[in-house]
Amino acid sequence: MITLQRILFLCLLSLSSSAQNYHYYFGNIHSHSSYSDGNKDKASSHAATPADDYRFAKRSQHLDFLGISEHNHSQAGMQRANFSRGLADADAQNEDGRFVAMYGMEFGVISNGGHVVIYGMDKLIGWEQNNYDIFSAKSDYKSLFRILADHSGAFATLAHPAQTDYNHLITTDYDPVADRAVCGVAVSSGPAFSVKTDYSDRPPMSYLSYYKRLLSLGYMVGPTMDHDNHNTTFGRISHNRTVVLARSLSRDSIMAAYRAGRFYASEDWDTEVDFKINGLTMGGYVSGQEVLKISLKVHDPDGDDRTKSIKLLYGKPGSGVIPKVMKTSKDSDVLEWQQSLQPGDAFYYYAEIVQADGDRIYTAPIWAKYN
Incomplete structure (x- = not known):
């Protein structure tokens, strides 16, 4: 079921990885600022912008990188101009060698097909008039996956997937385009609206069966753990982390690790797995x-x-x-x-x-x- 193109891509990556000594970096790429529907506690936390949130995250324990994945539509607060501002905030707060700041989007609506976390795109993908740079209809995931697969720097993970999400991805035939676009799926997520900052609010492993089903169908995906922060809690809800194996603590290297599938999902915040x-x-x-x-x-x-x-x-x-x-x-x-x-x-x-x-x-x- 795996396409020849995908095999050749992985073989090339494997040849390069066999000679590399990777480092372990711990982080989260699913969170939100007030540019969409995050920082709901901003009146008390005094954090609202992505820049505020990256500064907060830098003081969290065992957190090497944070991705803010803003909802891509106005129903959740996103305006097209803010997407560019978020990218600029990430660039300003990124400190290669110390802390990696990434900015992306979360495409979709839960009631109409599910959410996809996306990075590596400098333009907003959407469907609302005058509120997108690249058009993809709200519930058309085949179109979305084609856009991502055709953009060499992009990668996507599936957020808190339901059985019928993404145009019934796990109950229909294997889709090679979706496989090229998607590198991971959350096996646990949240608690999205937690206000705890003592690392104690551990979420259940709700999506492990979805991950196993994707593998059985032939999808080349890895497991992630995300916090889906909607309050100013970045890195501090729980010990859960996605751990990437990368050559350096830099944005390019972290993103390359996701695209290559060099990551794992951990409920422990500093365990290294070889x-x-x-x-x-x-x-x-x-x-x-x-x-x-x-x-x-x-x-x-x-x-x-x-x-x-x-x-x-x-x-x-x-x-x-x-x-x-x-x-x-x-x-x-x-x-x-x-x-x-x-x-x-x-x-x-x-x-x-x-x-x-x-x-x-x-x-x-x-x-x-x-x-």
């Missing part, structure tokens, strides 16, 4: 190799956050069958496994890690095909 197959890290594509050497190592700087279990899961892309557990390691920070493939075999592999305190971590997959 997951590789034949030397390629998550998001990679192993092609033409009969024997797969799978290794996973967990490192948590907090001495009391030990690993309770690691599960290696696998599935066949395009089969429609939900992934299954291949190997389990208990009370160890390491899992190693070797698998031999038969000609024509194609699988994806990812890990579920559970810590002793109950925190869960889900990696993006690594894909492999022996041909």
Whole structure:
């Protein structure tokens, strides 16, 4: 089900990633300022603009990057001129090497098809008269995905997905254009309207089954965790983070990591996961190799956050069958496994890690095909 174009793209990325030493960066790319419907507490927080919010986020713990993804329509407060102002605020507050500020949009309306978080576009996508730069109808996700797939710098993740969202994406045939446009899906999100800033308001894992279903259909996506902040709580609602593997703490490098699928979803705010197959890290594509050497190592700087279990899961892309557990390691920070493939075999592999305190971590997959 995976397109040749997508395979070639991943193979090129995999060749480059095998020689790279990546760093771990922790952040969130789903949040809002008063330019749409965020900063609802601005009367007390005195934060309203994206610039205010980036300054707040820089003081949050274990937060290397923040993306503000403004709603793209006036019903939620967005005006076309403010999108340009938000991009300028992100540029002004971005500090490569210290903190990455990103600005994007959240396309769509929940009651008409769902929300898509988008970055890498310097023009507002929308449907309202005089309130967009690029037109895409409100509920036409095929059009939206085509726009994103044709824009080389763009990437998108699916926010808090419902079963019927995105023109019934998970109950219709695999769409190669959507696969090129979308790199991730939230496995947990929010609580969107939380006012807590003590890192204690942990959301449920509501969308894990959606992620597994996309993988089974052949989509090459990874898992994210987002806060969807609507108050001035950036980075402080919970310990949940999306963790990216990037060459440097810079906007270009963080965005490249998302596009390449080098990220994972973590309920712990500083756990580092090294997951590789034949030397390629998550998001990679192993092609033409009969024997797969799978290794996973967990490192948590907090001495009391030990690993309770690691599960290696696998599935066949395009089969429609939900992934299954291949190997389990208990009370160890390491899992190693070797698998031999038969000609024509194609699988994806990812890990579920559970810590002793109950925190869960889900990696993006690594894909492999022996041909």
